[in-house]
Amino acid sequence: MCFKTWHGYKPDIMDQLTSFTYQTGKSFLHMLDVRCKIFSMGLLSLSIIKADFASLALTGVIIATLVINAGIKSVVIFRDLKYFFILLIFVFVARALTTDGTPLIIFFNISMTKQGMIIGARICARFLIIMLLGMVFIKTTKPSSVKGAVQWFLSPVPFIPEKRVSIMISLFLRFMPFLIKQTKQISNAQKSRCSDLQPNPIKKTARLCVPLFKKTFQSADRLATAMEARCYSEDRTDPEFIKSGHETIIYLATLALSIIMILF
Amino acid sequence: MKHKIIEIINLSHIYDKKTGSGIKDINLSIFKGEFIIFAGRNGSGKSTLFCHLNGLLSPGSGEILVENKNIKKNLTRTRRTIGMVFQDADTQIVGETVFDDTAFGPENLKFSREKINEKVLSSLDKLGLLPLKDRNPSTLSGGEKRKLAIAGILAMNPEVIVFDEPFSNLDYPGTLELIECIKDLHRSGHTILIATHDIEKIVSCATRLIIMDNGTIAADDKPVNLLKQLETFGIREPCASKLGMDINRISWTS
Amino acid sequence: MGTVFTDKNPKRAYPHFRTFKILLSKLKISQGKIDMNISNQLRMTVYASLFAALIAAGAFIAIPIGPVPIVLQNMFVLLAGIILGSRWGLACVSVYLLMGALGFPVFAGGTGGIGRLFGPTGGYLLSYLPAVYATGIISEKLQKTMANDIIAMVAGSLIVYAAGVPWLKYVTGMGWNKAVTVGMYPFLIGDIIKIIAAAYAAKIIRPIVKKQ
Numbered sequence: 001m002c003f004k005t006w007h008g009y010k011p012d013i014m015d016q017l018t019s020f021t022y023q024t025g026k027s028f029l030h031m032l033d034v035r036c037k038i039f040s041m042g043l044l045s046l047s048i049i050k051a052d053f054a055s056l057a058l059t060g061v062i063i064a065t066l067v068i069n070a071g072i073k074s075v076v077i078f079r080d081l082k083y084f085f086i087l088l089i090f091v092f093v094a095r096a097l098t099t100d101g102t103p104l105i106i107f108f109n110i111s112m113t114k115q116g117m118i119i120g121a122r123i124c125a126r127f128l129i130i131m132l133l134g135m136v137f138i139k140t141t142k143p144s145s146v147k148g149a150v151q152w153f154l155s156p157v158p159f160i161p162e163k164r165v166s167i168m169i170s171l172f173l174r175f176m177p178f179l180i181k182q183t184k185q186i187s188n189a190q191k192s193r194c195s196d197l198q199p200n201p202i203k204k205t206a207r208l209c210v211p212l213f214k215k216t217f218q219s220a221d222r223l224a225t226a227m228e229a230r231c232y233s234e235d236r237t238d239p240e241f242i243k244s245g246h247e248t249i250i251y252l253a254t255l256a257l258s259i260i261m262i263l264f
Numbered sequence: 265m266k267h268k269i270i271e272i273i274n275l276s277h278i279y280d281k282k283t284g285s286g287i288k289d290i291n292l293s294i295f296k297g298e299f300i301i302f303a304g305r306n307g308s309g310k311s312t313l314f315c316h317l318n319g320l321l322s323p324g325s326g327e328i329l330v331e332n333k334n335i336k337k338n339l340t341r342t343r344r345t346i347g348m349v350f351q352d353a354d355t356q357i358v359g360e361t362v363f364d365d366t367a368f369g370p371e372n373l374k375f376s377r378e379k380i381n382e383k384v385l386s387s388l389d390k391l392g393l394l395p396l397k398d399r400n401p402s403t404l405s406g407g408e409k410r411k412l413a414i415a416g417i418l419a420m421n422p423e424v425i426v427f428d429e430p431f432s433n434l435d436y437p438g439t440l441e442l443i444e445c446i447k448d449l450h451r452s453g454h455t456i457l458i459a460t461h462d463i464e465k466i467v468s469c470a471t472r473l474i475i476m477d478n479g480t481i482a483a484d485d486k487p488v489n490l491l492k493q494l495e496t497f498g499i500r501e502p503c504a505s506k507l508g509m510d511i512n513r514i515s516w517t518s
Numbered sequence: 519m520g521t522v523f524t525d526k527n528p529k530r531a532y533p534h535f536r537t538f539k540i541l542l543s544k545l546k547i548s549q550g551k552i553d554m555n556i557s558n559q560l561r562m563t564v565y566a567s568l569f570a571a572l573i574a575a576g577a578f579i580a581i582p583i584g585p586v587p588i589v590l591q592n593m594f595v596l597l598a599g600i601i602l603g604s605r606w607g608l609a610c611v612s613v614y615l616l617m618g619a620l621g622f623p624v625f626a627g628g629t630g631g632i633g634r635l636f637g638p639t640g641g642y643l644l645s646y647l648p649a650v651y652a653t654g655i656i657s658e659k660l661q662k663t664m665a666n667d668i669i670a671m672v673a674g675s676l677i678v679y680a681a682g683v684p685w686l687k688y689v690t691g692m693g694w695n696k697a698v699t700v701g702m703y704p705f706l707i708g709d710i711i712k713i714i715a716a717a718y719a720a721k722i723i724r725p726i727v728k729k730q
C-alpha cells in the first residue's frame with residue numbers, strides 16, 4: 001500500500017498475468033513433485049530469517065543453478081521483480097540511515113553508517129532469496145498442481161473445507177484474465193465518452209466500479225449456473241501427484257540447508 | 265417404437281404474474297436420436313424450458329420425466345443424461361487449462377483418475393481440441409471456446425445435448441465448424457436439442473422443428489412443413505426456402 | 519526424467535485426521551444443512567472467488583488523482599466485507615493471500631511470494647484479514663444503509679493502518695513519525711474517496727448479489 005506511487009495503470013502487466021506465471025518445460029524442477037517443492041520453499045523461507053551472508057550466498061548459488069536448469073531467462077526475473085527492487089532499495093536506505101555506528105557517507109547532517117549498511121544488505125538479501133524461491137516455484141509449477149497441493153496440505157486441518165478452497169483457487173485463476181479484459185473495455189468505453197474530463201474523483205471511481213461489478217457479478221452468476229449444470233459437487237475426485245523419484249534427496253537437502261542457515 | 269427419453273407434462277413456470285412472462289402448459293415428448301430445433305423470438309421461453317430440463321429451475325406446476333423418472337428424484341443423474349451448452353461460452357469455463365476444464369464434470373462425478381483422463385482425451389479428440397489441451401481457455405477463439413464447452417459436456421457422456429443459442433457471437437468459419445461438430449454428435453447417436461432464432465444455419469439437419477411463441481408451443485412438425493409459417497412468429501425464413509429451393513440445400517453446410 | 523510414480527491415495531497420509539473430518543462433516547449434515555443449500559453455497563463460493571480476483575486486479579487498477587494515484591485494492595477488501603459478510607469475506611481474503619504467498623503475481627507491482635508477506639508492506643496485506651472480518655461483522659450487525667457501510671469501512675481501514683504502520687516501522691527500522699508520514703498520511707485522502715465511492719457502489723451491487 002505504501003508504495004502505490006511506483007506503478008500506474010499498466011495494462012501490459014495485466015495481460016501477462018496468466019502467461020508469466022508458468023513456463024512449460026521438462027527440467028528437474030518441472031518434474032519434481034509439487035508438494036516437495038512447496039515444502040522446501042516454505043521451510044527455506046522460514047529458516048532464511050536466521051541466515052547470514054555465507055549461507056545466503058550458498059542458497060543464492062543453488063537457486064541460480066536451478067534457474068538456469070529450468071530455462072528461466074534472467075531478463076524475465078528482472079522484469080518481474082523490478083518493483084520489488086525499488087522496495088529493497090528503500091529498505092536498505094532506511095536501515096542505513098537509522099542504525100547507529102561508524103558513519104561512512106555523510107551529507108549535511110544525514111549519515112549512512114557501516115553497521116546500518118551491513119544490516120540493510122543482509123535484510124535485502126534475505127528478501128531477495130525468498131522472492132526468488134517463490135518465483136522459481138511459480139514458474140516451474142502448473143497452476144492446477146499448485147491447487148492440488150494446497151488441497152493436500154489443507155486436508156488434515158480441521159474446519160477448513162480444503163476442496164472448496166481448491167475450487168476457489170480455480171475460479172480465482174479463471175476470473176483474473178476476465179476481470180482484466182472487462183476493466184480495459186469499460187475504461188476504454190468511458191474514455192471514448194470523455195471520462196477524463198470528470199473532475200470529481202469519487203464519481204470517477206464509482207463510474208469505473210459500478211459497471212465492472214454489474215457485469216462481473218452477472219457473469220459470475222451465470223458461471224455458478226453452468227457449474228451446477230455440470231454436476232458441481234464438493235465431493236470430487238482427488239488431485240493426482242506425479243513424482244520424479246528425486247524427492248527424498250530434495251527433502252534431505254532442504255533440511256540440511258535450513259540447519260546450516262539457522263546455525264551459521 | 266422409438267425409445268422415449270424426455271417427457272414434459274403440463275409444465276408451467278411464470279416469472280412475473282403481471283406480465284405473464286415464462287412458459288405455460290408445455291406438453292412434449294422427445295425420443296432418442298431426434299434432432300430438434302426450438303425456434304422463437306427472444307423471450308419466447310426457449311431458455312426457460314431448457315433450464316427446466318436440467319433442473320436449474322423448478323417447475324411452477326407440471327413435471328418433467330427423464331427415462332420415465334421425475335428429474336427432481338436424482339438431479340445428478342438428470343444432469344449426466346442431459347448435457348447443457350449455454351449461450352455464453354465464456355461463462356461456463358472453469359478450469360485453468362483446456363484439459364482441466366474438460367475434467368471438471370467427471371471430477372464432480374468422482375470418477376477415478378484413469379477414467380477421467382481417458383474420457384477427457386477422447387472427448388477432446390472428438391472435437392479436434394487435443395493439440396490445445398494445455399492452453400489457457402481465456403486465450404482461445406470464440407469457436408474454440410464453444411467447442412471446449414461441448415467437450416466438457418461430452419466428457420460426462422450425456423445422451424441428450426442441449427444447445428442454447430449456439431451460434432451467437434461466432435464468426436463464419438467458427439459457425440461452419442460448429443455445425444459440422446453438431447452433425448457429428450447427432451450421427452454418433454446423441455439426441456440434439458437446439459434453441460435458436462436463426463434456423464437457416466442448421467435447419468436441414470433437423471428432424472423436427474418446434475416453434476415457441478409467448479411461452480407456449482405454437483407449432484411442432486417436420487421442418488419442411490413449417491418453413492412458410494416461420495415469419496408470423498418472428499423467425500426469419502431461410503433465404504433458400506423463400507426462393508423455393510430444396511430443403512436439403514438451404515442450410516449453410518449441405 | 520525419473521520413474522513416474524503416481525500417488526493414488528493422498529488420503530493415506532493422515533488417516534486419523536480424515537476420520538475426524540468425516541465425523542465433522544456428518545455432524546454438519548445432522549444439523550440440517552441439506553441439499554437446497556448447495557446451490558446457494560456454490561453461488562457464495564463463486565462470488566468470494568470473484569472478490570478475491572477483484573482484490574488482486576485492484577492492485578493494477580489505478581485512477582490518477584493528484585500526486586498519489588488511487589489503487590482500488592483495499593477498497594475491494596472493504597467491499598468484500600460489506601457485500602459477502604464476515605465469514606465469506608474472510609474466506610475471500612484468505613484465498614487472495616494464499617495465492618500471493620504461493621507466488622502468483624497478485625500483489626501490487628505484479629509480484630507475489632511469501633517475501634512480500636514478510637516484507638515492509640506485509641503488515642498491510644496481512645491486516646486485510648482482520649479488516650475484512652471486522653467490516654463484515656459491523657455491517658452484519660447494523661442496518662444496511664450507506665452511512666453504516668461507511669462506518670464499517672472506516673473501521674476496516676483503521677485496522678489496516680493499525681497493523682500496517684507498526685509493521686513498516688519494525689521492518690525498516692524507522693521512527694514513528696517517519697513511518698506515519700510514509701505509510702499513512704499520503705493515502706488518507708485517497709481512502710476517503712474510495713470509501714465514499716465504495717459505499718455508493720455497495721448500494722448498487724447489493725441487490726444484484728442478494729437477488730439469488
